[in-house]
Amino acid sequence: MKISQLYVLIALATCGQALAADLPLTPWAPKLNAEAVAFLPGSTDRLAAGLRDGLQWLDSTGAERARLPGSFSSLDSRAAGAQVLVASLDNNRQQALLVSLDPSTNTFGTPLYLPARDYPVNGLCLYRDGAANLFVFLVGEEGKGEQWLVGNAATLLSEPQRVRGVPLPPSAQFCQVDDATNQLLVNEQNVGWWAYPAHPEAEAKRTPVALFDNPKREAGAMALVPGGVVALDPKTARLHLFQHTGERWVEHASLTLPGLKEPEQLAINGQHVLVRDDDTGRLYQGTLNWQAKPVTAEALLPEVAAVRQTDPVGRQGDAADDPAIWIHPEQPHKSRVLGTNKKQGLLAYDLDGKLLQELAVGRLNNVDVRPNFKLGQQTVDLAVASNRDRNSLSLFSIDRQSGELREAGEVPTPLKEIYGICLFQPDSGELYAIANGKDGTFLQYRLSAPDGHARGELVRRFKVDSQPEGCVADDQRQRLFLGEEDVGVWAVDARADQPATLTSVIKVGPQLHADVEGLALYQSTAHDYLVISSQGNDSYLVLDAEPPFASHGAFRVGLNAAAAIDGASQTDGLEVTALNLGGPWGKGLLVVQDGRKRMPEQTQNFKFVPWAEVTRALKLP
Template sequence: MADDVIAIAEPQAFSVNGAQLTPLTLNEKLFYLVTSETKGLILTNEKEQPVTTLAGHFAQSDVLVTDSGLIVAALNNDTYGVELFRYTFANHAFSPLTTVNAGTADLEAVCLSSVNDKLNLITADALGRMQQFWLEHDKNIAMRTVNVGTGQKNCQIDMMSGKVLLADENVGLWQYDNSVEAGDGRDLITLPDMAGIEGVGVFDGLTMLVSPDINAVGVLQDSTINWTTTNGDHKWETIRFTAYNENAIVGLYDDKTESLYTVRFALPAEAEPKVSTSARVDAYLIAFAQTDTVARFGDAADDPAIWYLPDSPEKSVILGTDKKGGLDLFDLSGKRLQHLPVGRVNNVDVRTHWQTKQGTFDIAAASNRTSRTVDIFLLDADTRTASTASKLRSNLNDLYGLCMYHSDKGELDVLVNDTDGHVERHRLTMQNGTITSRIMDTFTVPSQPEGCVADDETGMLYYGEEDEAVWIRDLNNIDATPRIIARVGGPIQDDIEGMSLFDVDGERYLIISSQGNHRYGVFSTKDHRLLGTFAIAADTDAGIDGVSETDGLESLSVSFGKRLPEGLLVVQDGHNVMPSQQQNFKLVSGSQLAEFIRQYR
């Protein structure tokens, strides 16, 4: 640890006893909130004189500063649950907000933030489960549960990085995604000799931590911990801090003396917090419907397509791949109309009005990883059902992404790619009622591709190299050199997944799934400029959760009737929560998407 020591600080004993000390900067004045197992919550001024007290028995707390006062979430030592209180500057008093019960396992850590004007509460219990709640309109809505392991002693939410920080007394500091739609992926920051961490504090994107095994305060910066040694013999267990008069004002609990202390020190310039550009989002859209779930848990739902029925637009159909079991068809309310158990189909696309000598057809194509074929389906508008027409052989080893191209000459192609970067272009023909194909072109992508979309009007193919970039290729000129129009980084985070086109006021835009940060990027097809990113948030009143880790998506900018006058966006939801269920697809009004584009173009 010696190489990382940046200063030495002198702890000052705090005159009020408790289990946790939280310094607060309120209206440019310094206050302290003492959390006590015997006296409750005590708010003091800078001189450590009590301003107000709420009787109770609380082990720890977290505080959210608002324009009118404070919101405090406190662990109740008597009930082992969480109680939330509001403190207002106007009357200098605490009032109860709500309670989150512990259930059968004691709650041992709690943290609080505000997301989209909703209170976001996270708890960790004695069984090693992290639960995330949205608190609104007198409702406590359980959003997700993650098994994090036992030993979580403290919790903080860093809104600048979008991370939940859990202090693990056994191994170190865990970092989880704060999104209620996120999975259970995590990163671990360890201390020397694998010492455990019991206290963590966050303020304006900066993180501090303490361990009873290290007599110092750690400042976390880019996964490196710089230490400020504290004089004396201490076993620090909790930490909270604020910025005041260009100093860090730190509140600490020492288990050795069972006392509270403050420490003041100047932060080094390199410890200034950094905002994660990937965490920024320009807007939130809301789904109006969701489909029935796929049959099995795990990564199953993948890619949607829209089958538009011009004679009855409101009866149009959504096709969705279930890569564990087949192809599903849904109506615009999300109800399943049909399931085809055809194997592990990964991507699907639809084209209508394909004119052949045998008639005009609506067809779908899907990449089938079970049979290593391109599966062709005939779509019957009268019954709103699909039937298998052909299984086209491919030279690819692992069929993956797929999209279709219907040229202005009436030629219909299927482009299908392999996880190794190879791409085949199949030209479809119908002879004697049988659909066949020939491979008319092949090309490669430097690394794994998947999502693609073809512009039938311009002949341009947009396709993603998942970890790297978005490419464009001229399908009408196979000798033309493809080029990169966007790269991973900043607001666009790998994997680059689903792609679609959407028209607004006569202009065309490319929509892509930025899977790594649960966002969607919108690009102009004219100059390939990124207009911005949006996410899809939950509608708790309707019981529809938000969306995360989207694989495939599809959009169509035509009227589907009075409810959807400007089109439809359909996206795969990687984590179907509220409550946790198998994956499904979410439906978003094209009017919301069009409004976003008009605002940011």
Template sequence: MRRLLLTLALMTCAGGVQAQRFVLAKTALELHDDAGRTLARHATRVKRMDQRSDDGRFAVLQDADSGRIELWRADGQQLKRDAAWPAPALEVEQLCLYRDPQGLLQLFLLGAEGLSEQWLIHERRALPVQRLATPPQPSACRVRDAEAQLYVAEPGVGLWALSADAERPGRRLLLAEAQLGEKALNAKLDAWLAEHPAAAPAARPPIVLPTGQTQPMREAGDAADDPAIWVHPTRGAQSLILATDKKRGLAVYGLDGRERQFLPVGRINNVDLRQGLAYGGRMLDLAVATQRDEAALVLLGISPAGRVSELARLKTTLDDIYGVCVGRNAEGGLDVFPNDKDGRVQRLRLKLSGKTWQADVVGEFRLASQPEGCVVDEAHQALFVGEEKRGIWRLGLAVPGSEPQLVIAAGPGLTPDVEGLAIHPQRGWLVVSSQGSDSFAVYDIKPPFAQRGTFAIGTNAALGIDAVSETDGLDLAPANLGGLYADGLLVVQDGHKRLPQGPQNFKLVPWAAVEKAVQQRR
């Protein structure tokens, strides 16, 4: 009888430490001790299997007859089937397990024709993470958790390495050409892994979990970009998220993530807003977005009930308008700070004459390379601007003619691109998207602009919400929005939507979780 011995797992018994392992017999799944004695046996035909010992002794296998995927555990000296899931649509050629840096269990199902699936296994549920292209007809696969790397053997071709982290998809890399058959190639894969020790895992920032997410964009690709939070004047839980779909327009979501409105205003990139602005004897809530096709600003009004409507299109003198932020000026009106990909940043003063809106240029400066994210510190009359490759600049707004100063350089904890910026005025903190490291950095808004900490947004497996990566824009509201957001809310764009794979969206994080993560690093 031909048997396939897989990896060993350790267990503690009354008699001391004893090794156990799952073994595939021709017509059974067996549990063996270190002496090769059969402790338990379940009659079945198994097509593929992988096993682990990092959370007790368990194995994931595919039943050869039904095609379904099953999770088995060693329960003392007995076999126990914990869960079973319907057969996947693809023909599974290999399967292998992966424990991600957050400690969550994932499974790769490698298809015979090169189309494969990645699942998250959590509390007896199998959640689809993504579909991915892999080498066809694989003869073996291994995952090194510390490297988040999937290794695949393709007979007649060689050994491949792929990213196991769905949030950081990378290019497929051919490690070694080897025109060998299945058995010899599998041996070569094991030898290659033994000869190339796994790299030590990089230090990771504290993880916070999203507790909500918006509906995905209408189309695939790079569509979602920048959010702004509108706080309901009397009922915080009815607050809204304005978010740019940079292919089509502006989406408006409730805190439950459902779309309440969509304004097809064209290819807008960034959006920002302020509430309670004084114009024409009235108090108005206004949002401003950059319209790239028209090199213009789209001015939007928000009613007390949360209805968003377009008020005006305001042409600018910028050639390739990109990011924008807004701030309340001394007269109680709105100053708008759009920027251009060529490095120019303008200060425009928004005015209302009768029913006509206009934006007058009152200042301009230029950075050496492309900016985008920015935020106004109204309490200290300052503008923070992110230059994507270099860091964060600060410009004093109270004194005309002031020059911007580079106050936070890209480096440890802030990996280019520098993207979204937001301020928590009560804490005196600046929150920045460190896009290149899929994380967020927190700084003091006063000199010497010390870094308070960093954090990343992980997978909330219980709610089926994926982690956050490659964030563009973000916003925070330091207000009581009720429930989980009683201490405030952070909203971030997610560059890769998983669980399941789909168009980009925005994730919601309780501010209290951010506070805890930042304090953890001090």
């Protein structure tokens, strides 16, 4: 029997008015006993997973081309160079696996198994991100879901790495990932279909694709098509075609599956449709032509990877916030990274991320460092942090030989809710602390300690219209950069005796996404850059540090599979130095706070990125 073709013309102007029609089906491979079916990427060949017949590669007529013996269920695949990577569930071992298929030799490779889980796995799907990292999502009972890193490009890891848990609906069985839009689609049997962000650094949230409150409906398997997803309702034996339009999913058409009593599995490749009827165990095929408006994918930003990370902070929740880099005056490789824990105090790490000191002095938010401060008769380096417990400035001396920190006093402020802090040290050697509050007020203090006791003289006050936080001073040019979280970045004269006239550096918009958080200066003999944490899209923007503050683009911190270090996201504070600290830090070091610690999931920490990687990613001069 000749396969009929169905042309479903989708007029986007009639959003919300789904077209209905029948999808003629014909039997395919009637002797094949398969629990799950899928198409090979870019081919009309098929994959089948069976309880007795193993994993099979079949051509479009149903003739077998390769087989991996065993008992399998659930299927997904991705192209990997000249090979195909196939994911499935091994029923005998009750484990997910990934195996390569070589079309040139008609052979399956050696399976790579994920560790056995402590919950039943109902289904799985693959995801490849913009950096070519390959992941497997596991869909388990009682809402348990997980994301595992299994490879990069065409290479599989020797050991899969668990990235994060994903809270899923309790009755989920099926999932699919749209690599282009980084969306994980999951069913909730008696409710509908949901979309989740698939990127490992994304926030764990969901948006509805289609929901219903009707016992005569059921949310089943899904298959991706250009511009949307086809979802199967087993109870009504109907396919529903959804398009992602703006912030919403809209149903544009539905297709009945005549003659099928219990359709369960679904696979689509181009115009080719495969569906399995659980009532008879038979497979059917049809032809679909859905003309949908392509969805514009978000432009990919270049990624860099951290090569070190700190020990996780000792408090749960939103704790780690802002780093600073102390430079050892004689032995740069002994430099330290300071970090605030806004539920605990000040932390000090070596350049490998090992925790060296922990000063439990209260809820510190931001921290900055400058050298050569006169503390009585001593010359020390000084760290200053904003203390939210007492709305004050907490001062810490740093021994210039050992790097050891000690409490060195406190400067009270009249701020109602102190927030950010940065230091300014002009050529005259004086040291100023610029603190801000959540109401937009900035206070500039001249710090001194002639008798060994810290003092702060208020020398200037100014204000922005809304909540600020990050700031950084360019000591050489006597310029202060400050961030207004929902507005952008401003420049102002840092000198206390000058008017605080704000000049716009960059506004929140296409490049900079609110909240504007950490600010840092990379200053070398060749180039000076302003680095900004664009928290709203988990990126970092690099501008010239001089007018007209030209942009060099943005980058993200992605995962480092070889070092088992996850990426960074939801970054608050950051710091950078251009000095050669040795090892990977020959061109300087960038430190960013990581608001979502993955792989494994732990409390927040700080990531260390070689500046050379940023130079490469953005092609900086």
